[in-house]
Amino acid sequence: MTRKHGDRRTFLKGVGGAATAVGLAGCAGLGGGSERDFFKLGAVTSLSGDLRFGGGVTQRGYDLWADTINREQGGIEIDGETYEVEIEYADAQSNPSAGADAASQMINDGADAVLGPYSSNVTLAVCPIMEQNSMPHITGSAESPQIWQEGYEYSFGTIPTVSIIGNEATSALLNLDPQPDSVYVTAVNEPFSVATGESMRAAAEEAGITVENYEEFPRDTDYTNVVSAAQDADPDLHLHGGHIGSHVNLVNAAEQLGYNPDGFLMHYGVNTGSYKDGAGAQGPYTFGATVWIPSVDRSGGALFDSPQAYADASEAAYGSAPDYTQAGSTAAGVVFQEAFKELGSAPPLTQDDKDELIGILEEIEVNTFYGDVAFETEGEYFHNNINTQTLLIQLGEDGSPSIVGPEEAATDEANYPVPAWDER
Amino acid sequence: MVDLGLFTQIVINGLLLGGIYVTIGVGFSLAFGVLEVVDFAVGEYVMVGAFMGAVLAPLFGAEGVFAIPIVLVVFFGVGALIQPLIHHVTTGDRPHPLLMGLVFTFGLATFLRGSVLTIFGPNNQDVPSSLLTGGVTVPGVGTFPVVRTVTAVFGVTALLVFMYYLYRTRGGMAIRAIAEDRTNARLMGININRYQSIAYGAYAALTGSAGVFIGMIFTANPGMGLQYTAFAFFMVVLAGMGYLPGVILAGIVLGLTQSFTAVYISGNLVLLVLFAIIYVVLLVSPAGILGKGEWAT
Numbered sequence: 038m039t040r041k042h043g044d045r046r047t048f049l050k051g052v053g054g055a056a057t058a059v060g061l062a063g064c065a066g067l068g069g070g071s072e073r074d075f076f077k078l079g080a081v082t083s084l085s086g087d088l089r090f091g092g093g094v095t096q097r098g099y100d101l102w103a104d105t106i107n108r109e110q111g112g113i114e115i116d117g118e119t120y121e122v123e124i125e126y127a128d129a130q131s132n133p134s135a136g137a138d139a140a141s142q143m144i145n146d147g148a149d150a151v152l153g154p155y156s157s158n159v160t161l162a163v164c165p166i167m168e169q170n171s172m173p174h175i176t177g178s179a180e181s182p183q184i185w186q187e188g189y190e191y192s193f194g195t196i197p198t199v200s201i202i203g204n205e206a207t208s209a210l211l212n213l214d215p216q217p218d219s220v221y222v223t224a225v226n227e228p229f230s231v232a233t234g235e236s237m238r239a240a241a242e243e244a245g246i247t248v249e250n251y252e253e254f255p256r257d258t259d260y261t262n263v264v265s266a267a268q269d270a271d272p273d274l275h276l277h278g279g280h281i282g283s284h285v286n287l288v289n290a291a292e293q294l295g296y297n298p299d300g301f302l303m304h305y306g307v308n309t310g311s312y313k314d315g316a317g318a319q320g321p322y323t324f325g326a327t328v329w330i331p332s333v334d335r336s337g338g339a340l341f342d343s344p345q346a347y348a349d350a351s352e353a354a355y356g357s358a359p360d361y362t363q364a365g366s367t368a369a370g371v372v373f374q375e376a377f378k379e380l381g382s383a384p385p386l387t388q389d390d391k392d393e394l395i396g397i398l399e400e401i402e403v404n405t406f407y408g409d410v411a412f413e414t415e416g417e418y419f420h421n422n423i424n425t426q427t428l429l430i431q432l433g434e435d436g437s438p439s440i441v442g443p444e445e446a447a448t449d450e451a452n453y454p455v456p457a458w459d460e461r
Numbered sequence: 462m463v464d465l466g467l468f469t470q471i472v473i474n475g476l477l478l479g480g481i482y483v484t485i486g487v488g489f490s491l492a493f494g495v496l497e498v499v500d501f502a503v504g505e506y507v508m509v510g511a512f513m514g515a516v517l518a519p520l521f522g523a524e525g526v527f528a529i530p531i532v533l534v535v536f537f538g539v540g541a542l543i544q545p546l547i548h549h550v551t552t553g554d555r556p557h558p559l560l561m562g563l564v565f566t567f568g569l570a571t572f573l574r575g576s577v578l579t580i581f582g583p584n585n586q587d588v589p590s591s592l593l594t595g596g597v598t599v600p601g602v603g604t605f606p607v608v609r610t611v612t613a614v615f616g617v618t619a620l621l622v623f624m625y626y627l628y629r630t631r632g633g634m635a636i637r638a639i640a641e642d643r644t645n646a647r648l649m650g651i652n653i654n655r656y657q658s659i660a661y662g663a664y665a666a667l668t669g670s671a672g673v674f675i676g677m678i679f680t681a682n683p684g685m686g687l688q689y690t691a692f693a694f695f696m697v698v699l700a701g702m703g704y705l706p707g708v709i710l711a712g713i714v715l716g717l718t719q720s721f722t723a724v725y726i727s728g729n730l731v732l733l734v735l736f737a738i739i740y741v742v743l744l745v746s747p748a749g750i751l752g753k754g755e756w757a758t
Contacts, residue, residue: 086684087684089578089583090583090584093582093583226728226729252728253728253729254723254727254728254729254731255728255729255731255732257688258723258728258731259474259478259719259720259723261474261477261478261606261609261720262471262474262719262720262723262724262728263723263728265467265470265471265474265724266467266723266724268470269464269466269467269470281585282585282680282682285585285679285680286679286680289678289679289680290606292594292595293594293595293596293606293607293608293609293678294470294596294604294606295595295596295598295604310584311583311584311585312585314584314585314586314587315584315585315586315587315680315681315682316585316587316680317587317589318587318589458595459595
């Protein structure tokens with residue numbers, strides 16, 4: 038019996054000791070500790086839920102940056118030493134409150150900086166957490182103007198707000214010949230999509246074109262009713278703000294009911310594989326908006342030599358062509374990399390380093406494969422990069438995008454007015 | 462002044478949308494009526510059916526319609542295999558059999574959704590069809606989208622076939638006896654397991670093939686199931702729990718309400734109006750619009 042007690046005591050001591058050791062090791066690992074020979078970036082994005090497609094796109098963008106700089110340059114060079122980059126992900130679950138929790142987790146885990154979520158909804162929940170904790174944060178994919186109107190000091194974005202993208206793409210479309218007389222505008226009722234629809238409507242009104250109707254509806258609506266109402270108004274163009282699923286449902290319903298405006302302009306994501314696969318035969322000829330595609334003429338710079346070099350790297354890594362969200366996410370990493378170099382502090386960054394980093398980000402101008410990135414320092418686009426030019430694209434018969442506007446950037450003629458459904 | 466052309470088109474849209482709901486509601490109502498299982502996996506059967514359509518269609522010259530017979534057979538087999546498991550967790554000494562069934566099918570739904578997401582990724586997938594494209598325009602009435610019309614006809618035909626089977630055949634009589642009183646049915650010599658497997662297999666087959674049609678109408682997406690689970694619940698509440706003939710009326714009410722609210726009130730208020738109707742029916746007529754279902758408790 039005594040021996041048994043002794044054994045039990047020894048066992049309990051052993052377990053206790055092991056648990057303490059594991060706990061301390063865990064604290065050191067998760068908390069970042071005072072010594073760390075790598076830059077640790079937290080990334081909050083939606084790896085599950087409705088937005089997992091976009092979350093996956095941003096993840097590929099962030100990973101491609103980290104993998105490339107670690108492989109090709111051994112990491113980020115500070116005072117002659119190179120420090121690798123590691124990204125730790127937290128799942129926002131397509132849900133703003135889960136995104137806020139994920140952001141807190143990244144901060145508690147000792148991140149040097151945070152790469153932001155996919156979707157404006159989640160970003161709007163994450164930004165205040167970054168603000169409260171003075172954590173530098175660059176999002177590579179959120180586009181709602183609300184984010185920048187709040188004037189968050191610690192949050193930046195590489196993709197221009199949709200109020201610019203939607204407006205400029207619509208203007209480019211409205212300049213095609215023959216010029217339309219009327220448009221019908223629809224939007225899914227969520228912040229990004231509403232901002233998109235409103236920017237499209239504003240562009241049409243600025244151009245003096247009749248807006249037959251502007252309608253918002255929930256994501257899972259039945260689009261035959263949307264199409265029937267639009268068909269009754271008989272517009273020249275249909276403009277739609279939403280995510281990919283809504284675009285697919287809209288063109289399917291249009292084909293089923295024989296609704297044939299001269300063109301559909303939809304944002305976001307008509308040049309993604311998900312739209313191409315989901316819309317099938319209805320996909321070709323759709324107009325879309327973007328700020329980047331692999332064939333765009335931009336000079337390249339830090340890390341990737343050109344847009345095509347970036348696209349090739351993405352193909353090699355993931356077997357898929359990147360879209361502008363992925364490119365914008367990678368660009369966010371590139372901007373952090375250049376800002377870290379300018380800061381010149383080895384990881385882990387102190388709070389003073391992080392505060393200094395914000396000043397550097399406000400001043401920085403980085404030439405990248407994505408375009409020149411610089412952040413606004415005042416006004417309604419505070420800390421948003423609005424320098425990247427908007428492109429009007431159109432899908433060809435094989436689903437590949439061509440730049441058809443604005444005139445100075447176009448590489449192909451638009452197929453406009455688009456053929457009727459029964460003529461394709 | 463109401464535009465008559467738009468009005469009739471909205472009626473058509475609503476009726477055909479109701480037809481889509483009927484294809485889902487028939488099987489779900491049958492499963493509840495016969496097996497007393499509230500199947501949380503119904504929407505995921507729709508989703509898996511849609512993905513099977515997307516996978517099989519290219520094998521038949523990009524024609525999703527030809528996938529339907531295969532989906533019917535495969536889902537019937539899978540349903541017949543799953544049913545004994547559901548029977549196992551909802552009978553015997555287990556407490557709260559209805560809850561056990563719900564939990565089991567919820568787990569099944571999660572498993573199916575996760576599996577499809579893992580295999581196919583989060584992208585939308587087209588279920589192509591060259592036979593069911595475009596619409597047929599009837600002058601002075603409106604346009605009937607071919608794929609939606611065929612789906613509605615499929616749903617109503619399936620309902621009529623089920624009703625014929627239930628009320629005009631010995632097998633149907635056996636299933637009704639099981640629904641009435643399982644113990645007495647067993648004492649009468651009815652092979653309960655066999656008929657329950659047939660009923661659940663038929664439900665799964667119908668729901669899976671409804672998924673192929675829905676994939677052709679919209680698209681296949683791993684996240685689409687939950688929406689159809691919700692509408693299946695709406696259907697049985699409106700139809701009356703387990704009351705098959707009420708399914709058509711429930712489909713029409715849901716479809717027309719959705720269409721008219723979207724066009725004449727606001728697209729944003731569709732779900733609010735639908736939920737309001739469900740709550741009112743539950744409060745005023747818990748046995749469904751026609752008052753012939755089991756009481757919703």
